[in-house]
Amino acid sequence: MSTDYREISHNGLWKNNPALVQLLGLCPLLAVSGSVVNALGLALATTLVLVGSNVAVSLIRKTVSDAVRLPAFVMIIASFTTCTELLMKAFTYELYQVLGIFIPLIVTNCAILGRADAFASKNRVGASAFDGLMMGLGFGLVLITVGAIREILGNGTLFADMHLLLGPMAENWTLTLFSDYSGLLVAVLPPGAFIVTGFLIAIKNAIDAEVEKREKAKRTEPVTKGSKRVRTTGTIT
């Protein structure tokens, strides 16, 4: 099977985006996107697990029989999630505490099992790793966008507490967009996550529809000068 890296990245980032099109992994997407730092932390963790599990699944794809493939995939994903959890505990302990249960819950993120079964178990290692990276990026970008919108609406800030993830150099990254802002609390609460995600999906669909309309307009040939009538059946010869 030939590998088309362009198509894989287009699929992961836009056409088949895990969050906006497949609607997979919505539980972490909605639950921890209250601020950019939470979103970025979870996006990195998920991407790490996704790349690792895709590579491992791709490596064993010929030795594991169909009957036991799902338990095997789940075991692999669980191992990578545990690694990620331990890494986060070691290096970004505060963020680990903020994200809490949602780090172990990466195991149940159906986007990861979905990619393992739909792509990695049928493709070579290089393509699988790249697919994992692109799916993770696509998921992460949506996660960060939702996080940024909710943080701006809910707290009036952007990049608050980034030092939890990136260390002391990010201490002063907090952008206060509106001073003396009372905060639209609903944006930080769960309903806000649903509303913001819904709007993002709507915007993506609107962009797709617009692109398709333009391409269609490009494809149809202009009516030639001599034609007087429009025929509804058959082809004009």
Place this chain on the structure above:
Amino acid sequence: MAFMKMSSPHAHRAGDTGDVMKQVILACTPGLIALSYFFGPGSIFNVVIASGFAVAFEAAILKLRNRPIGFYLNDYSAVVTGVLLGLALPPYCPWWIIAIGVGSAIVLAKHLYGGMGYNPFNPAMVGYVVLLISFPLEMTQWASPRPVLEQGQSLVGPLSALGQIWLGIPIDGYSGATPLDLFKQNDSQLVEHFYTAEPLFANARWAGAGWEWVNIGFLLGGGYLLYKRIFTWHTPVSMLAAIFIMSVVFYDGGSSHSGGSPYLHLLSGATMLGAFFIATDPVSSAVSTKGRLIYGAGIGVLVYLIRVWGNYPDAVAFAVLLMNFAAPFIDHYTLPRTYGHSSARRATEKSE
């Protein structure tokens, strides 16, 4: 002579959605007058500003959706949403709170679900709940009613009201807790002692100074709508009956842990506004007669539960939204039997 085939409903009445909506707006006046008499002009400003925003948002989103603007604005449903939200909001709240509330009501709750007639939730209550959970501080302050003002203090005038609403110039000491809020915070005094100690209750006949008359005003308006047959009696009566029964059962003889007397629950907060103007929304409520009885009773029970054991002092908005969720489910199980059939039949059922 030509016989035309017509499907039900066969009984018509003159008028359209616009007329119904205008009647609803008209029926709000007694309540609005009572609100303005006891709390100053704040509610009038609320209603006017909210209706203005509602029409603006409705026109903008209709334009965005390529729908006929004039046709839909003429049914006055946006104005009704604005008026109801304006009545529910605390007087003298800043204009941007009204704008956010009306925006969520019209755009999120109404048009994202398909517009007039397709909204599963009552738009005004969605707007109210968005505001209540977003701005708890601003939303739980209510102006002090006329009878409890101290010597020399007067109601807020129109000019200082406008200053507060548009420019954020604060008015000193005009606001306090609502009767339901006060009552909820009491956990040490007998109801009898509590009533004499709190000016809000000491200056009232039944259920909080000013509030009882506001509720009676909405009750009058609701009676007018019933007389005009805008809606049937089932939803409001079963809702009020449920609140009455719950408050009698849990009155507890007026101890310090009492849930509050039936008077307090029927004539305070948004009970009457909710019963006659919110719960009767034809789009988001249950449809059949039996269904409406269940729907109203559900709202009444939820109102009492949230008021007494929940986190919020008043609960009409939450109760209505929760029962809106349940309305299709209620309809599913309360299909009326159609003439000629021995049992109820679903429209989707395959005919033999």
